[in-house]
Amino acid sequence: MDGAYIRRWREDVTACLDRLLPGFEVRLGYPPGRHMVGGMAGEERFASLASTRPSGDLLEWYRQVREVSLPDIGSGYFVHDPGLVVRREVASVRGRFTADVVVFASDGGGTLFAVSAVTGSPVYRLPAGEIVAGVYRSDDPRFDVVAEDLTGFLDRLHDAVEVFAATGAAGDL
Template sequence: MDEAYIRRWREDVAACLDLLLPGFDVRFGYPPGRHTIGGPAGEEELASLAGTRLPGDLLEWYGHVREVSLPDIGNGYFLHEPGLVARREVTAARGRFTADVVVFASDGGGTLFAVDALTGSPVYRLPAGEIVAGVYRSDDPRFDVVAENLTGFLDRLRDTVEVFATMGVAGSL
Protein backbone atom coordinates (compact mmCIF):
# COMPACT_ATOMS: atom_id res chain seq x y z
CA MET A 1 0.00 0.00 0.00
CA ASP A 2 1.32 3.43 -0.86
CA GLU A 3 0.23 7.05 -0.73
CA ALA A 4 -0.98 7.05 -4.37
CA TYR A 5 -3.27 4.06 -3.70
CA ILE A 6 -4.72 5.71 -0.59
CA ARG A 7 -5.30 8.97 -2.46
CA ARG A 8 -7.12 7.15 -5.29
CA TRP A 9 -9.21 5.18 -2.78
CA ARG A 10 -10.25 8.38 -0.99
CA GLU A 11 -11.12 10.07 -4.30
CA ASP A 12 -13.12 7.07 -5.55
CA VAL A 13 -15.14 6.71 -2.35
CA ALA A 14 -15.70 10.48 -2.10
CA ALA A 15 -16.98 10.53 -5.70
CA CYS A 16 -19.44 7.74 -4.87
CA LEU A 17 -20.65 9.64 -1.81
CA ASP A 18 -21.06 12.78 -3.96
CA LEU A 19 -23.33 10.71 -6.19
CA LEU A 20 -25.21 9.07 -3.33
CA LEU A 21 -25.89 11.82 -0.79
CA PRO A 22 -27.77 14.49 -2.80
CA GLY A 23 -31.40 13.35 -2.76
CA PHE A 24 -30.63 10.49 -0.38
CA ASP A 25 -33.65 11.21 1.82
CA VAL A 26 -36.01 11.20 -1.17
CA ARG A 27 -34.53 7.98 -2.53
CA PHE A 28 -34.45 6.05 0.76
CA GLY A 29 -37.08 7.80 2.89
CA TYR A 30 -34.78 8.99 5.68
CA PRO A 31 -31.93 11.49 5.96
CA PRO A 32 -28.38 10.21 5.55
CA GLY A 33 -26.03 9.88 8.47
CA ARG A 34 -22.70 11.65 8.56
CA HIS A 35 -20.33 10.00 6.08
CA THR A 36 -16.68 10.83 6.60
CA ILE A 37 -13.27 9.90 5.30
CA GLY A 38 -10.96 11.44 7.88
CA GLY A 39 -7.60 13.02 7.35
CA PRO A 40 -4.39 11.58 8.77
CA ALA A 41 -4.15 10.45 12.37
CA GLY A 42 -2.40 12.90 14.67
CA GLU A 43 1.09 12.42 16.05
CA GLU A 44 -0.24 11.45 19.51
CA GLU A 45 -2.65 8.91 18.01
CA LEU A 46 0.09 7.31 15.96
CA ALA A 47 2.35 7.28 19.04
CA SER A 48 -0.40 5.44 20.97
CA LEU A 49 0.06 2.56 18.53
CA ALA A 50 3.78 2.22 19.30
CA GLY A 51 3.35 -0.58 21.83
CA THR A 52 0.93 -2.58 19.73
CA ARG A 53 1.80 -5.10 17.07
CA LEU A 54 0.31 -3.40 14.07
CA PRO A 55 0.95 -4.49 10.47
CA GLY A 56 2.78 -2.00 8.27
CA ASP A 57 -0.13 -1.44 5.85
CA LEU A 58 -2.41 -0.46 8.72
CA LEU A 59 0.19 1.99 10.04
CA GLU A 60 0.58 3.42 6.53
CA TRP A 61 -3.21 3.78 6.26
CA TYR A 62 -3.43 5.68 9.55
CA GLY A 63 -0.70 8.03 8.35
CA HIS A 64 -3.20 9.20 5.70
CA VAL A 65 -6.69 8.28 6.93
CA ARG A 66 -7.62 8.38 10.62
CA GLU A 67 -11.06 6.81 10.29
CA VAL A 68 -13.89 6.17 7.85
CA SER A 69 -17.59 6.29 8.69
CA LEU A 70 -20.10 5.07 6.09
CA PRO A 71 -23.27 4.62 8.19
CA ASP A 72 -25.74 4.24 5.32
CA ILE A 73 -23.88 1.80 3.10
CA GLY A 74 -25.84 -1.37 3.87
CA ASN A 75 -25.80 -1.72 7.67
CA GLY A 76 -22.90 0.71 7.73
CA TYR A 77 -19.13 0.28 7.53
CA PHE A 78 -16.62 1.85 9.89
CA LEU A 79 -12.82 1.82 9.78
CA HIS A 80 -11.82 2.50 13.36
CA GLU A 81 -9.66 5.32 14.59
CA PRO A 82 -6.23 4.43 16.03
CA GLY A 83 -7.25 4.85 19.68
CA LEU A 84 -9.95 2.21 19.33
CA VAL A 85 -7.55 -0.13 17.53
CA ALA A 86 -4.88 0.41 20.21
CA ARG A 87 -7.27 -0.77 22.97
CA ARG A 88 -7.21 -4.24 21.34
CA GLU A 89 -10.34 -5.66 22.94
CA VAL A 90 -10.00 -8.68 20.62
CA THR A 91 -6.46 -10.00 20.27
CA ALA A 92 -7.01 -13.51 18.95
CA ALA A 93 -9.50 -15.49 16.88
CA ARG A 94 -10.20 -19.18 17.37
CA GLY A 95 -12.59 -21.56 15.64
CA ARG A 96 -12.66 -21.88 11.88
CA PHE A 97 -9.33 -20.04 11.87
CA THR A 98 -6.66 -19.52 14.51
CA ALA A 99 -4.75 -16.26 14.48
CA ASP A 100 -3.56 -13.36 16.57
CA VAL A 101 -5.51 -10.42 15.16
CA VAL A 102 -5.94 -6.67 15.11
CA VAL A 103 -9.55 -5.54 14.71
CA PHE A 104 -9.60 -2.41 12.56
CA ALA A 105 -13.16 -2.17 11.22
CA SER A 106 -16.77 -3.15 11.80
CA ASP A 107 -20.17 -2.98 10.23
CA GLY A 108 -23.43 -1.82 11.78
CA GLY A 109 -24.60 -5.40 12.20
CA GLY A 110 -22.02 -6.50 14.78
CA THR A 111 -19.43 -7.95 12.41
CA LEU A 112 -15.79 -7.11 13.07
CA PHE A 113 -12.97 -7.12 10.52
CA ALA A 114 -9.45 -8.02 11.57
CA VAL A 115 -6.03 -8.54 10.04
CA ASP A 116 -3.46 -11.06 11.16
CA ALA A 117 -1.44 -9.18 13.78
CA LEU A 118 1.93 -10.40 12.57
CA THR A 119 1.69 -10.35 8.79
CA GLY A 120 -1.33 -8.13 8.01
CA SER A 121 -2.71 -10.92 5.85
CA PRO A 122 -5.36 -12.09 5.49
CA VAL A 123 -8.38 -10.01 6.55
CA TYR A 124 -10.96 -11.98 8.54
CA ARG A 125 -14.69 -11.39 8.93
CA LEU A 126 -15.71 -12.05 12.54
CA PRO A 127 -19.51 -12.21 12.80
CA ALA A 128 -21.09 -11.70 16.21
CA GLY A 129 -19.63 -14.36 18.46
CA GLU A 130 -18.26 -15.10 21.89
CA ILE A 131 -15.41 -12.90 23.13
CA VAL A 132 -13.75 -13.97 26.37
CA ALA A 133 -10.53 -12.42 27.69
CA GLY A 134 -9.77 -10.93 24.27
CA VAL A 135 -10.30 -14.17 22.36
CA TYR A 136 -13.03 -14.29 19.71
CA ARG A 137 -14.45 -17.80 19.28
CA SER A 138 -16.77 -18.98 16.54
CA ASP A 139 -17.44 -21.89 14.23
CA ASP A 140 -19.93 -19.78 12.26
CA PRO A 141 -19.31 -20.27 8.50
CA ARG A 142 -19.43 -16.48 8.10
CA PHE A 143 -16.17 -16.36 10.12
CA ASP A 144 -14.08 -16.33 7.00
CA VAL A 145 -11.28 -14.71 5.04
CA VAL A 146 -12.71 -11.74 3.12
CA ALA A 147 -9.53 -10.45 1.49
CA GLU A 148 -5.90 -11.41 1.05
CA ASN A 149 -4.74 -8.16 2.66
CA LEU A 150 -5.82 -4.66 3.70
CA THR A 151 -5.68 -3.38 0.11
CA GLY A 152 -8.00 -6.18 -1.00
CA PHE A 153 -10.42 -5.32 1.80
CA LEU A 154 -10.35 -1.62 0.90
CA ASP A 155 -10.97 -2.50 -2.76
CA ARG A 156 -14.01 -4.58 -1.78
CA LEU A 157 -15.30 -1.78 0.45
CA ARG A 158 -14.86 0.78 -2.35
CA ASP A 159 -16.75 -1.52 -4.73
CA THR A 160 -19.54 -1.96 -2.16
CA VAL A 161 -19.87 1.82 -1.83
CA GLU A 162 -19.94 2.22 -5.61
CA VAL A 163 -22.66 -0.40 -6.09
CA PHE A 164 -24.75 1.13 -3.30
CA ALA A 165 -24.33 4.65 -4.74
CA THR A 166 -25.39 3.59 -8.23
CA MET A 167 -27.94 0.85 -7.56
CA GLY A 168 -29.08 1.40 -3.96
CA VAL A 169 -28.20 -2.16 -3.00
CA ALA A 170 -25.29 -3.07 -0.77
CA GLY A 171 -23.54 -6.36 -0.82
CA SER A 172 -21.74 -7.60 2.20
CA LEU A 173 -18.06 -7.91 2.86
Protein backbone atom coordinates in the same frame (compact mmCIF):
# COMPACT_ATOMS: atom_id res chain seq x y z
CA MET B 1 0.02 -0.76 0.06
CA ASP B 2 1.43 2.66 -0.65
CA GLY B 3 0.42 6.25 -0.10
CA ALA B 4 -0.69 6.72 -3.72
CA TYR B 5 -3.18 3.83 -3.44
CA ILE B 6 -4.60 5.26 -0.21
CA ARG B 7 -4.94 8.79 -1.63
CA ARG B 8 -6.70 7.41 -4.73
CA TRP B 9 -9.01 5.26 -2.54
CA ARG B 10 -9.90 8.25 -0.37
CA GLU B 11 -10.55 10.47 -3.41
CA ASP B 12 -12.66 7.81 -5.18
CA VAL B 13 -14.80 7.02 -2.13
CA THR B 14 -15.28 10.72 -1.38
CA ALA B 15 -16.38 11.29 -5.00
CA CYS B 16 -18.89 8.42 -4.68
CA LEU B 17 -20.27 9.97 -1.49
CA ASP B 18 -20.49 13.36 -3.20
CA ARG B 19 -22.71 11.73 -5.86
CA LEU B 20 -24.73 9.75 -3.31
CA LEU B 21 -25.62 12.32 -0.67
CA PRO B 22 -27.45 15.01 -2.73
CA GLY B 23 -31.01 13.71 -3.10
CA PHE B 24 -30.35 10.78 -0.74
CA GLU B 25 -33.50 11.31 1.34
CA VAL B 26 -35.75 11.76 -1.69
CA ARG B 27 -34.33 8.66 -3.35
CA LEU B 28 -34.22 6.34 -0.33
CA GLY B 29 -36.90 7.79 1.95
CA TYR B 30 -34.78 8.58 5.00
CA PRO B 31 -32.06 11.13 5.78
CA PRO B 32 -28.45 10.01 5.40
CA GLY B 33 -26.20 9.45 8.38
CA ARG B 34 -22.86 11.20 8.70
CA HIS B 35 -20.61 9.78 5.98
CA MET B 36 -16.94 10.70 5.97
CA VAL B 37 -13.44 9.66 5.08
CA GLY B 38 -11.21 11.32 7.67
CA GLY B 39 -7.77 12.80 7.18
CA MET B 40 -4.60 11.39 8.68
CA ALA B 41 -4.37 10.35 12.32
CA GLY B 42 -2.68 12.79 14.68
CA GLU B 43 0.81 11.91 15.92
CA GLU B 44 -0.37 10.93 19.40
CA ARG B 45 -3.06 8.57 18.13
CA PHE B 46 -0.76 7.19 15.46
CA ALA B 47 1.99 6.53 18.02
CA SER B 48 -0.48 4.73 20.31
CA LEU B 49 -1.03 2.10 17.58
CA ALA B 50 2.41 0.60 18.25
CA SER B 51 1.01 -1.25 21.27
CA THR B 52 -1.37 -3.20 19.00
CA ARG B 53 1.43 -4.61 16.83
CA PRO B 54 -0.29 -3.60 13.57
CA SER B 55 0.86 -4.67 10.14
CA GLY B 56 2.84 -2.24 8.03
CA ASP B 57 -0.19 -1.91 5.73
CA LEU B 58 -2.43 -0.86 8.60
CA LEU B 59 0.14 1.68 9.79
CA GLU B 60 0.42 3.07 6.26
CA TRP B 61 -3.37 3.35 6.12
CA TYR B 62 -3.50 5.35 9.35
CA ARG B 63 -0.75 7.67 8.11
CA GLN B 64 -3.29 8.80 5.48
CA VAL B 65 -6.78 8.08 6.84
CA ARG B 66 -7.83 8.39 10.49
CA GLU B 67 -11.26 6.78 10.13
CA VAL B 68 -14.10 6.03 7.73
CA SER B 69 -17.79 6.26 8.55
CA LEU B 70 -20.30 4.86 6.04
CA PRO B 71 -23.47 4.36 8.11
CA ASP B 72 -25.85 3.87 5.17
CA ILE B 73 -23.78 1.56 2.99
CA GLY B 74 -25.26 -1.89 3.57
CA SER B 75 -25.75 -2.23 7.31
CA GLY B 76 -23.05 0.42 7.76
CA TYR B 77 -19.26 0.13 7.57
CA PHE B 78 -16.74 1.80 9.83
CA VAL B 79 -12.94 1.80 9.75
CA HIS B 80 -12.13 2.67 13.33
CA ASP B 81 -10.21 5.65 14.63
CA PRO B 82 -6.80 4.58 16.05
CA GLY B 83 -8.05 5.42 19.56
CA LEU B 84 -10.68 2.69 19.23
CA VAL B 85 -8.20 0.25 17.70
CA VAL B 86 -5.92 0.67 20.72
CA ARG B 87 -8.77 -0.14 23.15
CA ARG B 88 -9.14 -3.51 21.52
CA GLU B 89 -11.17 -6.28 22.97
CA VAL B 90 -9.85 -8.98 20.60
CA ALA B 91 -6.13 -9.76 20.28
CA SER B 92 -6.33 -13.20 18.69
CA VAL B 93 -8.78 -15.51 16.96
CA ARG B 94 -9.26 -19.26 17.42
CA GLY B 95 -11.61 -21.67 15.71
CA ARG B 96 -11.73 -21.99 11.94
CA PHE B 97 -8.59 -19.79 11.93
CA THR B 98 -5.85 -19.11 14.45
CA ALA B 99 -3.99 -15.80 14.36
CA ASP B 100 -2.95 -12.79 16.38
CA VAL B 101 -5.01 -9.92 15.00
CA VAL B 102 -5.83 -6.23 15.20
CA VAL B 103 -9.52 -5.33 14.91
CA PHE B 104 -9.71 -2.21 12.76
CA ALA B 105 -13.25 -2.09 11.37
CA SER B 106 -16.85 -3.13 11.94
CA ASP B 107 -20.25 -3.07 10.34
CA GLY B 108 -23.53 -1.86 11.77
CA GLY B 109 -24.64 -5.41 12.51
CA GLY B 110 -21.98 -6.23 15.11
CA THR B 111 -19.46 -7.92 12.82
CA LEU B 112 -15.82 -7.02 13.39
CA PHE B 113 -13.04 -7.05 10.80
CA ALA B 114 -9.50 -7.94 11.86
CA VAL B 115 -6.17 -8.24 10.12
CA SER B 116 -3.20 -10.28 11.23
CA ALA B 117 -0.16 -8.38 12.47
CA VAL B 118 1.86 -9.55 9.45
CA THR B 119 1.76 -7.34 6.33
CA GLY B 120 -0.05 -9.04 3.46
CA SER B 121 -2.10 -11.24 5.80
CA PRO B 122 -5.80 -11.93 5.35
CA VAL B 123 -8.63 -9.86 6.76
CA TYR B 124 -11.04 -11.91 8.87
CA ARG B 125 -14.78 -11.38 9.34
CA LEU B 126 -15.70 -11.95 12.99
CA PRO B 127 -19.45 -12.31 13.51
CA ALA B 128 -20.72 -12.24 17.07
CA GLY B 129 -18.82 -14.86 19.03
CA GLU B 130 -17.26 -15.65 22.39
CA ILE B 131 -14.50 -13.29 23.55
CA VAL B 132 -12.58 -14.39 26.64
CA ALA B 133 -9.35 -12.71 27.76
CA GLY B 134 -8.88 -11.14 24.33
CA VAL B 135 -9.41 -14.38 22.42
CA TYR B 136 -12.28 -14.52 19.91
CA ARG B 137 -13.67 -18.03 19.36
CA SER B 138 -16.32 -19.08 16.90
CA ASP B 139 -17.38 -22.02 14.79
CA ASP B 140 -19.82 -19.78 12.88
CA PRO B 141 -19.30 -20.33 9.12
CA ARG B 142 -19.41 -16.53 8.69
CA PHE B 143 -16.10 -16.41 10.62
CA ASP B 144 -14.08 -16.38 7.46
CA VAL B 145 -11.46 -14.65 5.37
CA VAL B 146 -13.17 -11.67 3.72
CA ALA B 147 -10.12 -10.51 1.75
CA GLU B 148 -6.60 -11.73 1.02
CA ASP B 149 -5.12 -8.60 2.57
CA LEU B 150 -5.98 -5.07 3.71
CA THR B 151 -5.89 -3.75 0.14
CA GLY B 152 -8.41 -6.41 -0.90
CA PHE B 153 -10.69 -5.41 1.98
CA LEU B 154 -10.46 -1.73 1.05
CA ASP B 155 -11.16 -2.59 -2.60
CA ARG B 156 -14.31 -4.48 -1.57
CA LEU B 157 -15.41 -1.57 0.64
CA HIS B 158 -14.78 0.85 -2.25
CA ASP B 159 -16.89 -1.36 -4.54
CA ALA B 160 -19.73 -1.47 -1.98
CA VAL B 161 -19.80 2.33 -1.86
CA GLU B 162 -19.77 2.61 -5.67
CA VAL B 163 -22.60 0.09 -6.10
CA PHE B 164 -24.67 1.79 -3.39
CA ALA B 165 -24.14 5.23 -4.96
CA ALA B 166 -25.27 3.86 -8.33
CA THR B 167 -28.13 1.56 -7.26
CA GLY B 168 -29.06 2.12 -3.61
CA ALA B 169 -28.13 -1.48 -2.81
CA ALA B 170 -24.83 -2.67 -1.35
CA GLY B 171 -23.34 -6.11 -1.14
CA ASP B 172 -21.95 -7.72 1.97
CA LEU B 173 -18.32 -7.74 2.95
